[in-house]
Amino acid sequence: MRQKSFFLAAVLLFSCLTVGAQKPGGLSADLLKKIQQAQPSSPADKAIINAVASNNIDDLVKNHANQGAVDTYFSIETPKQSIHDQQKSGRCWMFSGFNVLRANFAKRHQDTLAVEFSHAYLFFYDQLEKANLMLQGVIDNASKPLDDKRMQFFFKNPVNDGGTFCGVADLAEKYGLVPMSVMPETYSSDNTRVMARLLSSKLREYGLELRRMVNAKKKKAEVEKRKTEMLATVYRILSLTIGEPVQSFTYAFKNKDGKAVTPQKRYTPREFYDETVGHGLNGTFIMVMNDPRRAYHETYEVEYDRHSYDGHNWKYLNLPMDEIAKLAIASLKDGHKMYSSYDVGKQLDRKRGYMDVDNYDYSSLLGTTFNMGKADRIATFDSGSTHAMTLTAVDLDAQGKPLKWKVENSWGPTYGQKGCLIMTNQWFNEYMFRLVVDKKYVPAKLLKEYGKTPTMVMPEDPLFGCDE
Numbered sequence: 001m002r003q004k005s006f007f008l009a010a011v012l013l014f015s016c017l018t019v020g021a022q023k024p025g026g027l028s029a030d031l032l033k034k035i036q037q038a039q040p041s042s043p044a045d046k047a048i049i050n051a052v053a054s055n056n057i058d059d060l061v062k063n064h065a066n067q068g069a070v071d072t073y074f075s076i077e078t079p080k081q082s083i084h085d086q087q088k089s090g091r092c093w094m095f096s097g098f099n100v101l102r103a104n105f106a107k108r109h110q111d112t113l114a115v116e117f118s119h120a121y122l123f124f125y126d127q128l129e130k131a132n133l134m135l136q137g138v139i140d141n142a143s144k145p146l147d148d149k150r151m152q153f154f155f156k157n158p159v160n161d162g163g164t165f166c167g168v169a170d171l172a173e174k175y176g177l178v179p180m181s182v183m184p185e186t187y188s189s190d191n192t193r194v195m196a197r198l199l200s201s202k203l204r205e206y207g208l209e210l211r212r213m214v215n216a217k218k219k220k221a222e223v224e225k226r227k228t229e230m231l232a233t234v235y236r237i238l239s240l241t242i243g244e245p246v247q248s249f250t251y252a253f254k255n256k257d258g259k260a261v262t263p264q265k266r267y268t269p270r271e272f273y274d275e276t277v278g279h280g281l282n283g284t285f286i287m288v289m290n291d292p293r294r295a296y297h298e299t300y301e302v303e304y305d306r307h308s309y310d311g312h313n314w315k316y317l318n319l320p321m322d323e324i325a326k327l328a329i330a331s332l333k334d335g336h337k338m339y340s341s342y343d344v345g346k347q348l349d350r351k352r353g354y355m356d357v358d359n360y361d362y363s364s365l366l367g368t369t370f371n372m373g374k375a376d377r378i379a380t381f382d383s384g385s386t387h388a389m390t391l392t393a394v395d396l397d398a399q400g401k402p403l404k405w406k407v408e409n410s411w412g413p414t415y416g417q418k419g420c421l422i423m424t425n426q427w428f429n430e431y432m433f434r435l436v437v438d439k440k441y442v443p444a445k446l447l448k449e450y451g452k453t454p455t456m457v458m459p460e461d462p463l464f465g466c467d468e
Contacts, residue, residue, distance in 0.1 A: 353416020
């Protein structure tokens with residue numbers, strides 16, 4: 001009995017010693033003590049602790065010297081248009097793209113006609129195409145292990161509602177466009193979370209089934225037949241949540257006051273696209289991007305970063321910010337808005353709709369600095385393109401250099417500056433990433449660089465998330 005008790009005591013003692021032992025690099029008691037001793041303890045620090053405990057940090061760090069009235073004057077500004085609201089969805093890429101298309105339509109008609117495109121219509125096909133892209137991608141890569149990066153890419157995010165302007169170009173050319181009045185929003189198109197979760201779950205289930213069929217050496221025709229059956233179910237889900245896409249409709253164009261100025265006419269979606277856009281979008285624009293991690297004046301293409309299996313990957317020319325600004329200014333001077341995207345949450349004063357690097361002074365409150373440059377922020381997932389907005393105006397100094405910029409947003413007409421946001425040029429340089437510009441505003445030298453064989457990069461890169 002005594003021997004047994006002695007043995008148990010020895011085991012307990014050994015266990016305690018093992019638990020107390022620290023692996024090198026761990027947070028030991030001595031290290032914790034040093035950290036605690038380094039904490040300030042002045043009365044001012046106690047006041048800060050009390051303030052932070054009871055308040056929103058952003059409310060405490062607003063830079064009072066930067067809280068004056070926002071300067072809303074712009075030396076170059078495109079005509080204003082109605083502001084839309086993407087609600088609780090990630091469709092900013094479509095809203096920004098449509099802003100450009102309807103502004104171009106109004107400009108061609110000397111601002112006497114206006115058009116509003118249905119986001120729900122094209123969103124239906126966006127989701128269907130992305131479902132097919134995922135399923136076919138799984139088929140194409142079925143021989144790879146399930147934990148392979150490419151397989152994980154498809155299964156991690158089988159479908160989403162984010163995207164880029166490439167999706168607007170590909171989908172609108174393929175399926176056409178319809179007016180907002182003939183296919184309005186539904187609850188699920190405005191609030192995509194539940195629909196996306198259900199579709200993702202179903203596509204993961206389907207992806208596994210197709211993967212097993214391919215690896216079991218099923219005939220290609222049999223796999224294709226099963227994929228078609230799967231997409232029919234996806235189509236049904238989308239029809240119930242977003243609505244069945246219209247096949248034809250009657251429509252009369254209206255002026256900005258809402259008065260019909262053309263006779264009623266019957267259109268198919270493709271005919272309406274031809275009437276309002278007038279030409280194919282692909283081949284008319286280039287996407288430029290600022291990624292200081294990579295060589296400038298080189299072209300890159302993001303593998304599998306597209307909306308449809310037979311569509312165009314996201315391809316871009318990497319440029320310094322001053323050259324991107326020149327392209328934007330040239331387009332704005334000619335009255336053309338542009339698709340652009342940003343890390344919109346950084347230093348955004350939501351109440352004033354104003355973005356400036358000095359809006360919030362986190363350093364003074366927290367007693368530290370945040371010194372990473374743009375390249376390091378991208379590389380460490382601290383910053384990246386998150387939201388697309390429509391670039392509409394620029395204010396230039398006497399030497400023609402930009403002072404500030406203005407964008408149309410898709411968070412409703414009451415947000416910020418009547419639905420718009422204003423940003424300083426310094427903020428623009430730090431947090432702007434993508435710009436889509438018509439080729440007619442791009443110098444021949446840059447067009448030649450854009451035409452070079454691109455370097456393929458992976459969609460897992462920190463910078464290549466979707467605009468939402």
